Every structure is written in structure tokens, then in C-alpha cells.
Amino acid sequence: MDKEKVEQLKIQMQQWLNEAEEFINHIPLLNRIFLLELYYWAILLLIIRLFKRTTSNTIVLAGLSGSGKTYLFYQLRDGSAHQGTVTSMEPNEDSFILHSEEDKKGKLRLVHVVDVPGHSRLRPKLDEFLPQAAGVVFVVDSVEFLPNCRPASEYLYEILTKASVVKKKVPVLLLCNKVDKVTAHTAEFIRKQLEKEIDKLRTSRTAVSDADISNEYTLGVPGEPFAFSQCHNRIIVAEASGLIGEISQLEKFIRENVKP
Structure with missing residues (x-):
């Protein structure tokens, strides 16, 4: 993955995090923790898929x-x-x-x-x-x-x-x-x-x-x-x-x- 794509991914992730924070702040604490963990796992899986997808053949x-x-x-x-x-x-x-x-x-x-x-x-x-x-x-x-x-x-x-x-x-x-x-x-x-x-x-x-x-x-x-x-x-x-x-x-x- 080249530098330009990495930077774009960073910007996109920051936007997602900001939106998620705003949404989670309105949810009860226990549900908030569960959703936060789920959200981070989703981002991790997305990053793994992106790296796999860019592996050249x-x-x-x-x-x-x-x-x-x-x-x-x-x-x-x-x-x-x-x-x-x-x-x-x-x-x-x-x-x-x-x-x-x-x-x-x-x-x-x-x-x-x-x-x-x-x-x-x-x-x-x-x-x-x-x-x-x-x-x-x-x-x-x-x-x-x-x-x-x-x-x-x-x-x-x-x-x-x-x-x-x-x-x-x-x-x-x-x-x-x-x-x-x-x-x-x-x-x-x-x-x-x-x-x-x-x-x-x-x-x-x-x-x-x-x-x-x-x-x-x-x-x-x-x-x-x-x-x-x-x-x-x-x-x-x-x-x-x-x-x-x-x-x-x-x-x-x-x-x-x-x-x-």
C-alpha cells in the first residue's frame, strides 16, 4: 500500500472515529463499551482486507x-x-x-x-x-x-x-x-x-x-x-x-x- 493510500485511510478512519464518538456519547456505559469494541474490530478487519486486496499478482x-x-x-x-x-x-x-x-x-x-x-x-x-x-x-x-x-x-x-x-x-x-x-x-x-x-x-x-x-x-x-x-x-x-x-x-x- 503506497503512502497516498495510507494517508487517505488515516483520514477516513479519523472521520469514522469522530462520528462513532459522537454517537456513543448518547448510549449507556455498558452498551457503549460493547459497541466500541465491536467498532474497533470492524476497523481492524477492514484494514486487513485492504492490505490483502492490494497484494499484487x-x-x-x-x-x-x-x-x-x-x-x-x-x-x-x-x-x-x-x-x-x-x-x-x-x-x-x-x-x-x-x-x-x-x-x-x-x-x-x-x-x-x-x-x-x-x-x-x-x-x-x-x-x-x-x-x-x-x-x-x-x-x-x-x-x-x-x-x-x-x-x-x-x-x-x-x-x-x-x-x-x-x-x-x-x-x-x-x-x-x-x-x-x-x-x-x-x-x-x-x-x-x-x-x-x-x-x-x-x-x-x-x-x-x-x-x-x-x-x-x-x-x-x-x-x-x-x-x-x-x-x-x-x-x-x-x-x-x-x-x-x-x-x-x-x-x-x-x-x-x-x-x-
Whole structure:
């Protein structure tokens, strides 16, 4: 629950308390005590429900075009990558029970997954979904990583410095996709290269304008090489293959942040 909602709730509660006091003052003492206790219990239950209601179930898939986000989206939903062969120009968005959990007994919470297009002109759409995110999955193509290392680092830098991500400490999964390919780079290699590139970026962006600073958080520790462990929010590195359906680490991340 953000600060604005908390303040609104405080104002509303104070109004309720004032009205209740005025009403209770005209009631006999024993009845007054009973009603007062009942009233406070009602407010407590309301607060609990409000907090539960604002717990997000949204997982945002982000990354460059061609990284395999859409394959992953359909694997999560359908257990198949059959619709993930075309580059997305609009966000793929749906709420569903994870395909791997369809046979599980008991009540499972729906996951709202948003696959945001990776084209640079369409990235502003990301800002529509980040404020509601319970977790962000940044997908990297492990095969074509080196030629895309710089643009991937720039995109990841933008996400990691967003106020909507930093303030709420939204966990980020750095998912190295297509690891089933022989020419795929390892997750450890990708992590180190991204850290090096982000370190260069934060150095080159120290002279940004005041307007930019107001919308951006700085990364890392001054005077030290950048590492993901320095981020305010948790950064996890994992592997997957959307094409063959090896997404267990992705599913684990989702269920850690969207409880059943």
C-alpha cells in the first residue's frame, strides 16, 4: 500500500472515529463499551482486507525483441510455445493458473502475466505495468548475447533505476533464455558482462540533468565496481529455455512472489 493510500485511510478512519464518538456519547456505559469494541474490530478487519486486496499478482516480462519473452508467456499459460513465433507489437496480457499447476489440488491464485514488447519505441508501455508488478523478469537471449549486451544493459539499467521498482523493492529475475543451444553463453558470464556494462553506464550518466535525476535512482556504491548485489531490490540470475519448456526456475520465482 503506497503512502497516498495510507494517508487517505488515516483520514477516513479519523472521520469514522469522530462520528462513532459522537454517537456513543448518547448510549449507556455498558452498551457503549460493547459497541466500541465491536467498532474497533470492524476497523481492524477492514484494514486487513485492504492490505490483502492490494497484494499484487502481476509478473512483468521485459527484455529486447527476440529474447523469447512470448515463448515464455505461452509456456507459462499453455505449456506450449506454439504461439510464440511472432515478435509482439502489443503486450500479451492474461491472468491464469500456471500450466504446470493445473493438476494440483486446492485453491491456487491466478497469476497476471504481462509480456511487454521489446522494441525501443514500444518500451514506454512498460511504465503502465511496473507500478503493479510483484516481480519483473528481464529476459536475455543467451545465444545472441554479446552483440546485444550494450542495449540489454541500457534497458536493464532503466528498469533498475525506476522509482516504481526501487521504492517498492520489486524483485527482478535476470532470466538467461535459450540455454538449450550449444552456442549459449552461461548465466555467470552474462551476469558479469551486464554488471560491467551497467558500471560503464552509471559512470557516463553522472552528468544527467536535474529533470532526469528526479525520476531516477542511482545504482551501486560510489567508488566501487557495480554488482547486482548492491541493488536495493533483490536480483536473481536463472536459466530457461522457452522453446523446449524448461522454465522451472521462472515458475519458482513467480510462486515466490505471487503466493498460491
